[in-house]
Amino acid sequence: MSGYLRTSLRVAGVAAAGAGVAYAGHHYLTTTSFFLTTAHAESLPSDSRAALKKMSWKGFTELKLQSTEQVNHNVKKLTFALPDDESVTGLAPITSLLTRHTPEGAWIPVFRPYTPVSENDAPGTVTFMVKKYPNGKGSGKMHSLKPGDSLLFKPLHEFDYKPNQYSAVTCIAGGSGITPIYQLTRAILNNPEDKTKIALVYANNSEEDILLKQEFDEFAQKYPDRFTRSYVVSTTTPQNEGEYVKGYVNKELLTKVMPHKLNERNVKVLVSGPPPMTASIAGAKGGFGWTQGSLGGVLGELGYTKEEVHKF
Known part of the structure; x- marks a missing residue:
């Protein structure tokens, strides 16, 4: 998601074989050879949801798009189904989910992180708000998805926070x-x-x-x-x-x-x-x-x- 006010979050990535990679713009990330270490993403469900299962997020996980909603002229709300109705993302703030796809006719994969707007202990689904950019490979892919289509996701922890850490x-x-x-x-x-x-x-x-x-x-x-x-x-x-x-x-x-x-x-x-x-x-x-x-x-x-x- 996201020209003065188009959002841009820049985060360093780690590339395999030492290839450099960074992302900018709307959480921009692309590389020819890419490997991310396992991201820290911890959050325990509340007592009332003790039966829910926190996802393990081992590598990239395929999630299927459940529904879409047009928010405004260039923003869509996209809801993806988790593996089952009892699963929760279990993400700690602030953690985004990195998407990966390879455009048709290309051999270089495209990576884009998007921060969920759904609660991290909400069972069964995860929801994003995605702004579409002109020629945006990541946002264009997200906006093109139809219910039933799938995409790969992996947590990317961006900022550590502990309760009462700051006044x-x-x-x-x-x-x-x-x-x-x-x-x-x-x-x-x-x-x-x-x-x-x-x-x-x-x-x-x-x-x-x-x-x-x-x-x-x-x-x-x-x-x-x-x-x-x-x-x-x-x-x-x-x-x-x-x-x-x-x-x-x-x-x-x-x-x-x-x-x-x-x-x-x-x-x-x-x-x-x-x-x-x-x-x-x-x-x-x-x-x-x-x-x-x-x-x-x-x-x-x-x-x-x-x-x-x-x-x-």
Whole structure:
């Protein structure tokens, strides 16, 4: 999933025989010879679901598409069936599922990670929101699937989180980069033992592009002392003017919504957006997306340190 606000998550991969590989854009990953070590993805089902089976995820697993739903002009919700009705993904936040397919007429496989938006202990299915990109090999494949078609998946762990690890987390996302943020936000707020506060800043081109808005609005109503959100759009209409922050994510906005470091003992900032957005907010990633790079941008100006910021 995902041009200023098209989502881009860059993650380093490991290539067999030493071949280098990285992905950028909408969780982009392609290589001529590829091998991923087993990803850490742990999450125990709740007591009420003790009979459910956590998937072992040994290598790539074939899952069959169960249903599709058009969300907006370029985003689809795709639900895949797990091996049986008692199975759960058991993924830990933040973990995506890496897809693998070989386009017709090609010999080089295509790899793309997508973060599920379904709960990690939901039995029987796993659901994604996938934004289609022009000439996107991964998103194009996902959007072309029909119920009954199959695709290969494997967990790819992206960020370690432990309950109450931070007193406050600020999530800055653009476009479909919201999916890993949603996965973590839900895990934190649904855990009554986790007291972490969350501030979300979510930027898009227009109101129509805002994904999971209803879910985030419900979080804000249910957890007003722990969760706040600010929607930023490039363009507004006479009907929604005043409801959203118009423009771009900048220093002025972040100064208003982010927790003051002196008032919090331990903070973390997660940035999940396209390269230009990431660079302006936190400095560009290094090593062609393989490393976090140096901290810069608005967060650097606000006094945050490299250890306090994570760029996807």
